[in-house]
Amino acid sequence: MSDWLEATFALHRPRALAALTRFFRDIDMAEEAFAEACLKALTVWPKDGAPRDPLAWLLTTARNSGLDHVRKSQRRAAILSRHADEFQPLPAETPDPDEMRDDVLRLLFICCHPGLDRQDQIAIALRVVLGLSVEEIASGFLVKPKTMEQRITRAKKKISLSPVAFETPSPAERGARLGEVSLMVYLMFSEGWSTSAGPTQIKLTLCEEAIRLARLLAALFPAMGEQAALLALLLFQHARRDARVDPEGKLVALDDQDRSLWNRTDIAEATGLLQKAQRTGHHGVYIIQAAIASTHARAASDRDTDWASIESHYAALYALQPTPVVRLNQIAAQAKLHGPHHALKEMEPLAQELSTYRWFHAMRGGLLQDTGDHRAAIAAFETVMALGPTALERIAIREKIAICQEKLRRV
Amino acid sequence: MIYAITIYGEPGVFEALPKDRQDEVMSGHGALQSALTDRGEFVSMKLMPPTSAVMVEPSRVEGAAPLITDGPFAETKENFLGFYAADFKDLDEALEYAKMISSPVARLEVRPVAWAGGVISSE
16 A cells, blocks of 8 residues: 555655745755655555545645644744744645746756756755655765765755745746756756666666656646657657667667667657647747657658758757757768768867767767778777766777777778 | 446556556556457557647637647646446446456546447557
């Protein structure tokens, strides 16, 4: 029975924590109160039956148990005196959806504290919003639990020193928060995607949790095409999880993946979400990236891919996000259309800006290999090796170097 | 009589379950599907999460085109998740089959079908 209850708690946690954080003006108190409400639910629900509105039940119980603590605690007397009139026991009622939406967004935005580095932002969101244990988060980031514990404690301290306003945000503020939070979710997925390429096992926790957050945002902001598109983008990519590593644990490039291993259910959901997002007529960065991912998902093989469409999507993305990395991706699509010589020439202006970006050198190595210049290809691959690739990338690059050396020996 | 077994639940609870619990729920569906296959034609569908939905609502202005909106959805509320439909001998038999997919993540409703048409499969 407790598994079903745990699943319900996990589902409601982000909304509950968000509302409780606003209520108590304190994340730690919100976490404690929610934990106590869940504990109570574990004994009450199996006996009396689950409530019709579990979120309202959890919120009411958590508020009241938190208030009990406030009243009993000398340490928190100051908070009580400041908010005495607000701290009244409340009846179980369905939270107002607009208020809830701003609460969840605020809580996520609090996690995106500008004084924290990106990994710590992600870690704190996983801990507070999604309720992952410190051990789970530590293994997602491939660090020791002790280290992660200290990082989370430090991050929480920083957050408490510069509070985010609890008033209803203006539309512009809401938009800015949504942009920041979406980026954090996107990077949480990317972090999971790269650390999941660890030597021993695939760790997809971060990817799955990022998808949970993207789902939450898409549910809270149903009219925002970008939120549906972000979820679509992550699902398109996640659909490839079983194909990107072979049975020996080696990374498989997109070109060489066995597409029958792509998860069709994820692709179908992503396709539906993208079509919905495209109806908005808005061309945001996630809609464009999801459109690129869907072009890959539709193609039966690398050769059947509509590279012209992908190239034009990257051109549109570059207009919104003129970064060298986006440009590099556009050139990668051009390489498929116009060949390696053209692409190598187009890459030259990026060389300085992307000198420490290992995908630049990996791509350059691959293109040089295609032109038959194996000596230069080896040099490019060795640059990748010097830029700290993951263990799986290292294996793949070593193999490429070996192939080039073999070609040189034969000449 | 054709009966529909409709499934209601909170979207996301199933996904939040540990793998072995999910398998438990799915084995009930597997059993129902193979039992229904053995006895003839049936239809079954699982809907995607409500976030993927678009609404077509009648316009309040007479004669105007219907409105297409993206929500809002009460995602944390009980929601229509999917259904089975098949020709059963009687209500008792339909209920016996429905019991095969009963689990704490869903409430089931067994209701006679007034009209049915078309055959479709996503396979």
